[in-house]
Every structure is written in structure tokens, then in C-alpha cells.
Amino acid sequence: xxxxxxxxxxxxxxxxxxxxxxxxxxxxxxxxxxxxxxxxxxxxxxxxxxxxxxxxxxxxxxxxxxxxxxxxxxxxxxxxxxxxxxxxxxxxxxxxxxxxxxxxxxxxxxxxxxxxxxxxxxxxxxxxxxxxxxxxxxxxxxxxxxxxxxxxxxxxxxxxxxxxxxxxxxxxxxxxxxxxxxxxxxxxxxxxxxxxxxxxxxxxxxxxxxxxxxxxxxxxxxxxxxxxxxxxxxxxxxxxxxxxxxxxxxxxxxxxxxxxxxxxxxxxxxxxxxxxxxxxxxxxxxxxxxxxxxxxxxxxxxxxxxxxxxxxxxxxxxxxxxxxxxxxxxxxxxxxxxx
Amino acid sequence: xxxxxxxxxxxxxxxxxxxxxxxxxxxxxxxxxxxxxxxxxxxxxxxxxxxxxxxxxxxxxxxxxxxxxxxxxxxxxxxxxxxxxxxxxxxxxxxxxxxxxxxxxxxxxxxxxxxxxxxxxxxxxxxxxxxxxxxxxxxxxxxxxxxxxxxxxxxxxxxxxxxxxxxxxxxxxxxxxxxxxxxxxxxxxxxxxxxxxxxxxxxxxxxxxxxxxxxxxxxxxxxxxxxxxxxxxxxxxxxxxxxxxxxxxxxxxxxxxxxxxxxxxxxxxxxxxxxxxxxxxxxxxxxxxxxxxxxxxxxxxxxxxxxxxxxxxxxxxxxxxxxxx
Numbered sequence: 001x002x003x004x005x006x007x008x009x010x011x012x013x014x015x016x017x018x019x020x021x022x023x024x025x026x027x028x029x030x031x032x033x034x035x036x037x038x039x040x041x042x043x044x045x046x047x048x049x050x051x052x053x054x055x056x057x058x059x060x061x062x063x064x065x066x067x068x069x070x071x072x073x074x075x076x077x078x079x080x081x082x083x084x085x086x087x088x089x090x091x092x093x094x095x096x097x098x099x100x101x102x103x104x105x106x107x108x109x110x111x112x113x114x115x116x117x118x119x120x121x122x123x124x125x126x127x128x129x130x131x132x133x134x135x136x137x138x139x140x141x142x143x144x145x146x147x148x149x150x151x152x153x154x155x156x157x158x159x160x161x162x163x164x165x166x167x168x169x170x171x172x173x174x175x176x177x178x179x180x181x182x183x184x185x186x187x188x189x190x191x192x193x194x195x196x197x198x199x200x201x202x203x204x205x206x207x208x209x210x211x212x213x214x215x216x217x218x219x220x221x222x223x224x225x226x227x228x229x230x231x232x233x234x235x236x237x238x239x240x241x242x243x244x245x246x247x248x249x250x251x252x253x254x255x256x257x258x259x260x261x262x263x264x265x266x267x268x269x270x271x272x273x274x275x276x277x278x279x280x281x282x283x284x285x286x287x288x289x290x291x292x293x294x295x296x297x298x299x300x301x302x303x304x305x306x307x308x309x310x311x312x313x314x315x316x317x318x319x320x321x322x323x324x325x326x327x328x329x330x331x332x333x334x335x336x337x338x339x
Numbered sequence: 340x341x342x343x344x345x346x347x348x349x350x351x352x353x354x355x356x357x358x359x360x361x362x363x364x365x366x367x368x369x370x371x372x373x374x375x376x377x378x379x380x381x382x383x384x385x386x387x388x389x390x391x392x393x394x395x396x397x398x399x400x401x402x403x404x405x406x407x408x409x410x411x412x413x414x415x416x417x418x419x420x421x422x423x424x425x426x427x428x429x430x431x432x433x434x435x436x437x438x439x440x441x442x443x444x445x446x447x448x449x450x451x452x453x454x455x456x457x458x459x460x461x462x463x464x465x466x467x468x469x470x471x472x473x474x475x476x477x478x479x480x481x482x483x484x485x486x487x488x489x490x491x492x493x494x495x496x497x498x499x500x501x502x503x504x505x506x507x508x509x510x511x512x513x514x515x516x517x518x519x520x521x522x523x524x525x526x527x528x529x530x531x532x533x534x535x536x537x538x539x540x541x542x543x544x545x546x547x548x549x550x551x552x553x554x555x556x557x558x559x560x561x562x563x564x565x566x567x568x569x570x571x572x573x574x575x576x577x578x579x580x581x582x583x584x585x586x587x588x589x590x591x592x593x594x595x596x597x598x599x600x601x602x603x604x605x606x607x608x609x610x611x612x613x614x615x616x617x618x619x620x621x622x623x624x625x626x627x628x629x630x631x632x633x634x635x636x637x638x639x640x641x642x643x644x645x646x647x648x649x650x651x652x653x654x655x656x657x658x659x660x661x662x663x664x
Contacts, residue, residue, distance in 0.1 A: 078412070111445035121444035128411055129444065133435045139401045140436060143408020150364070150390065150414060170431070173401025180396070335446040336480050338504045 034310035036087040057084040061258040064284025068231025080128040081160040083118040093125035096317035106324035135168025145183030164195020178248035179216040213250035225253030346516040348490035352497035366393040367419030403429030420456030437506040438481030455509035469637035484578040486510040488552040490520040495529030534581035540568035543594040558654035603631040625661040
């Protein structure tokens, strides 16, 4: 039984709760966060090397949320997301190689090169996309929740959206239906403070985005999305409850992206100090590493080795994507309609 | 053969398909307790219960998207729009999600869903309730578009649409729900993508669908008295279009008039004209003529509305033009 300690604004905080986390779980979370970060770093580099083009939105800084949420789910749960979803797709079980190959537009990509950065899908892994129309995924998530109820199943559907997507009408329509009909959808707002280059406070009437749920009498909460264990614990509780009562929930996760909105965004709308503060004091990987060291669950050498392992996996993914051929031109005619 | 109204035929199609497959459900505004804004779903809530028939909030984008999500994971929704004029609130879901999901996912997620409702001008509903959306709906790869003119076609085509594994956009008309026609008892389906010759003729081909088809048949009747035999062709499915049937008819009559209750710019009629001039150039004895709405928003005033929408006299005039009489 170990105590969870969280760090906020650089200050070490006292343990909130006693948690029965074993070493294996924490190590796997560390490895997964390293994998996500190294993967996105490699994706960013590949983009600058012009291995692929188009839009590319990196998730660096937001790994704690993706890993914490994934840990609270089981394989049969559904997930749907927006356009910043490479790592969520990997978390749901699509291999890094298939995601990298998809980014490169190759035939071994998870969508045979037809989806790209914003459109990762896996029917087998129940990852229902990466979607490029901001907020458009929300009613679709309600439909997945509808099916779960219709078929008397016990899964849940996680629907990620960004802070700015929370101003889309479709999000409100989806919340209304989910709350009215008790559809088991966990809406997670990844609040990284900026909708592209616009501070969310400049476009939004509420100071906390979880307040959006109040209009629908829907349960809601918020969480420090930079703290993987806090996310894991909190979301586990929500999901457990959701499996029992099928009711939706809105979770606002406070997080931060270190890179620009997309790879072409230099991020001139925010200060260097703000970014550095998050990187130095609130980074999800550093926080977990400190905890592992303090609890003597890992040594510096082990942490380095796990990170190296992650780097190696990403290198392999890129080699796989490099080697994969382009899809044949004739395939452009396929997948328009089915028989 | 029993005579049914269009609304009864459509209702029968849904009831039979819901009986046949418990993955089929109906969702839309007023479809349940109210028995449908136009009573198309009359009796379905009583018969199938609230699990299969859902009264939706006024959230077309929302419940269209809900249907798409449900279709992604194995259900077969029928989504009713009270009018396609409201349905355009859901164009993002239909075009960006339903139509593109299969393609973007590299063939993993097909969307078996039907979006259905009345389309086009009815009678004095004003500009916002009178638009006809065929040109926009058919301009998107990844969907099928059906427009029905008779109860027989409506039932057979709706059953096929519900069984289809793709998004099907199904166009009806407020003015035709009470229109009666013969519908055989027992099971039948009409395949999507197959047009129908509604009246045979040898002098000129007239293409029309949905309620304007009936004015076109009237125009053919007027000209028959003068010994002019008009072949009236109903494509029934606008996407994919039964081009073979159209080309065969034009090769027989050598003249073509296309009538549509939509606006002329970039319309289905424009597409048909393009395909026919390309494939039947040497067969044509006259330029193709088109009869469409006047290019203004739909006026409310009854007489003005009458002048915007094609009428029998305008159709007759267009036929005379291609016959040079």
C-alpha cells in the first residue's frame, strides 16, 4: 500500500488517498507515457523531414491523461476522439507501427493510408476514430452509448474532446441526449487552455468547463490531467459507477500541450515561461518518476532503461512505416460503398 | 391489389423491416407518441414499444450523429427528419461522418443508416420549408440517394434502403403522403439504382422524379391528344443513377427533357444532361431541355410560388421545343 503524492505548481502536496497500486501497474504507466512522448517526438521529426504532410497535432504534455484513462478501461470499452489522437489510438491497442504507417499514408497503416493523422480507426480495438470536425464526434459517442443500452451491454464509451470543442452545439446536443436517455458516455474535455491560438477564456462564458454539464443535470467533475495516478483513480471510479447506472459524466481534465496546436504553429500566443513551468514542474512523466524513486519502486537506471525501450519501439515503428509501400492507386476506388 | 397511401406504404416498409431485424429502430421528432408529424410512423410505437421507436429532441445534428454512432457498432437506424429543410442541420453528420467513415477508416466502419423525410416545396410553406436538396445530397461520394413518386416504389425502395449497408438518403414529399397507389400484399423489394419507365413513348424522353413526376405524366397526357408519345422515365434512385436506362430511352426517342423541382445550377438534371450529351451525342436530334425552379428563394404567395415551381404548361412547352413544334 503506497501513498499517492501529487505535485501542483511545483509544490509537493500531501498524499490525498492511500492507494493499493502495485509496482507493475506504475511501471507500465511510466513505460506507456514514455512511449507516447517518444512516439510524438519522432512523429514531429518525421514531419520536419517531410516524410509526410498535411495537418499533424501532437499530444506531447498530455500523456498523463491518455494513460490514466486507458488504465481505467477494459478492452471491450469504446473510445472516440478528435484530431489530436495518435497516442489515444495506440493506448486503445492499435500498434505504434500501424499508427506511424497511417501517418505516412502507407498501406500498412491502420486505415490503409486513407485516414491520416486525424483519422485513426480500429474496429477490432473499438477505437472509433480520430475525427477532424471539431465536436462532431460527440453525438456519435452518444450513439455508441445508445447501442450499449439497446443491447444491454456493460461497456462504456469514452469521448474525448478539446476545450474549444466544448463550445460546439453538437456537444450540447449530445450531452442532452446522453443525460435524457442515460447513455453510458464519459465525455472528457482535454482542457489544454488554448483552442488553437485562442485562450479559452476569451471565447467561453464559464470559468470551468465542467459547468457545461449542469445545464443537463449531468454528473461532472474535474481532475489534474497532468497526474496520471489521479486520473487513473478518478476515472476508474466514474467508469465503475457508469457500468452500474449507465449515466453519462462530464470530466474536465486540466492539461497542457507543450508543442503548438499543430506542427506548423510556433505558439506565439503564450509565454515561454508558461510552457516551461509545465515542463519543469507539472510534467506527467517527471511526476511519476519522482514518485517511483521516492517509493523505491524504481532506480534512475531502470527509468532510463524503460525510456530507452520506448525510444527503440518508436524507431521500429518508423522503420516499419518507412518500409511499408504506398497503397496501390487502384485502391482509391475502394471503400466508398459496401455491398 | 390493395390501394395504399404513400404514408401507409412507407409505414408498412418500416414495420416489416423492424419485424424482420431487431437491430432496426426508428428515431425522429414526433415519430412515437404523436405517431409522426405526417403520420408515416403511425402505430409503430404501439407495435414495437419505446425501445424501437424514439421521440428525439429538436436536435437534428445530434440525433443524426447518434444514429451514425449506433450504426458504427452494429445497429440499423432509420432517422426521420420532419423535413429535409431541418435535416440540413445534420449535414455535418451526414456528409463529414456518415458518408466518409467507411473511406477514412480504410473499409472498417460502414454505416447502415437511412435518413428519410419530405423534400422540396409543398404549398405556401415559405422559403425555409421549401428547399429541395437533391443537388447537394448527390454531390457527396459515400451515400445513396433515393426519391420516390408512388406508394409501390416507396415501400419497395424503403425496404431496400433499410437493408442496405450504406447511408441512404431517402426523399419524400409532404404533398404526396396522402397520394394513393396500388401496393401488392406480401413481401417485395425494389433494388436501389434501378430506374423505371412510368409511361412508354417513342417521340421524346421526359425524366422526372418525386411529385413533379405526376405533373410530367399530366403533360404527357396533354400531348398524347396531339399524337405525341412521351416516354416518362423515373430514375427513382438519383445516386447511383440508372444511366443505362436513360441512355437506352434517349437512343430510342432521340430527344430529352429533364424536369426537376430544384434549382438549375449544378443539379441532378445538369448531371444527366452532361452524361447524355457525352454518351448519346450522335443520337440527339435536339438540344436537351431542362425545366427547373426559377432561381429565387421560394416565395410564400400562392401565385408566386406556382410560378417558381415547374407546372404542366412549362413542361409541355419544353417538350414542344425539343420537337420543334
